[in-house]
Amino acid sequence: MRSVLYCRPGLFLSLLTVSVLFLSSGFAARAQDELVVADQKGQQKAVFEASGANRDLPYRIRWVEFEAAAPLLQALGAGAVDTGIAGDSPFFFAWGAGLPVKAVYVVPPRGGGHATAVVAPSGSAITSAAQLSGKRIATGRGSVGHLLLLRLIGTGAIPAPAPRIVFLQPAQAKAALDTGRVDAWSTWEPYVSLETAGRHGHVVADAAGLMPNNSFLVATVTALRDRRALLADFYGRVSRAYVWGRAHPEEYARILAQQTGLPEEVASSVARQLIASPVPVSEAVEDAERTTVETCREAGLITSSMPVSQAFDRVEAVGGPLP
CATH class of the missing domain: 3.40.190.10 (Periplasmic binding protein-like II)
Structure with a gap:
């Protein structure tokens, strides 16, 4: 880590x-x-x-x-x-x-922890937590998205090498994801829905059972x-x-x-x-x-x-x- x-x-x-x-x-x-x-x-x-x-x-x-x-x-x-x-x-x-x-x-x-999730943009080949190894992931410092990443790493769902976490506020994180400066975004509602329902991105992993x-x-x-x-x-x-x-x-x-x-x-x-x-x-x-x-x-x-x-x-x- x-x-x-x-x-x-x-x-x-x-x-x-x-x-x-x-x-x-x-x-x-x-x-x-x-x-x-x-x-x-x-x-x-x-x-x-x-x-x-x-x-x-x-x-x-x-x-x-x-x-x-x-x-x-x-x-x-x-x-x-x-x-x-x-x-x-x-x-x-x-x-x-x-x-x-x-x-x-x-x-x-509500919904078993799906309101906190790592999302990838439309067209991304990343579809599983294991594929986040070594990738650049945006999230808020000390946020629930940060906690989710720590839990995914700590449980081995994301294997070594650990991802590079880029600490950004939501507006900056969304811009970084849209422009390809990060590979994924660990975030929460309404930003999960904004990326998945609004821009046709997809959930890579969520917080169900982890926190x-x-x-x-x-x-x-x-x-x-x-x-x-x-x-x-x-x-x-x-x-x-x-x-x-x-x-x-x-x-x-x-x-x-x-x-x-x-x-x-x-x-x-x-x-x-x-x-x-x-x-x-x-x-x-x-x-x-x-x-x-x-x-x-x-x-x-x-x-x-x-x-x-x-x-x-x-x-x-x-x-x-x-x-």
């Missing part, structure tokens, strides 16, 4: 320090009756509004858009946003680097202390919105396409892959995520020895049917 490039937690904190002033300056004056919510590619906002979960809100929600979990978590660490959704690997990477964040609700995988594939609703320690009642109401609405989304995937896909500009066939694929109802974090979730944390520690992504249990804070969502 010598050719694999690993991330240093100190680098994550350095990147965070650079962005703190910019991120926090725009949100420092927010009111106590406002939640600033980080979203990835508009997916959470789309299901929230399509379901009607935003009706009769007793507080204001300000949505902030991110293309991936890493900058989203940087914003959380800077205190620029209160809560957001992130995959397990980038969350633990951020938490292990000392960011003041906690996972509050788990969004379990927990959980996402988390994450909040800052400050928000958990000062806006706990707002968070409880918001998480309850989000949970019920996702229940609605599972029952109305076509309507969700239509709103998602309208709000994000994703092609309709991509939005429909995302709706099928991602809509799963958030639930409170359980001991079973903690146990499963120890595999994620240990994989990150072995790769040098996490140096902290804090127990996994300290990464969670359970907020009881306000229940009841949608208004």
